[in-house]
Amino acid sequence: MYGDMQNRVAEAQRLAAETEAEAVSEDGAVRVVAGPGGDVRIIDLRMNAFELSGLELGELTAATVKTATDEADRQLSEAIRQSLAGLFAAEREEGQR
Secondary structure, rough: OHHHHHHHHHHHHHHHHHHOOEEEEEOOOOOEEEHHEEEEEEEOOOOHHHHHHHHHHHHHHHHHHHHHHHHHHHHHHHHHHHHHHHHHHHHHHHHHO
């Protein structure tokens, strides 16, 4: 059981490092690739992004970053939930024997 828990923790760490989500602003000006926990990996600005004011571009970038990081957090939470559900299901089965 302890070894299995260690494996699950290692799996969660791997998932956290590998999980990525992409978000693109509605107008396509900003594309962001992010991991969970606010880990912004790529910010890609298209040519039309430079037609915006600094304030508009900042707000659009911040909103797109939030969308990408929120999705990465959601994906990671779901993957960990599924991993732990398998662990607890196995534990329940073991307890019924």
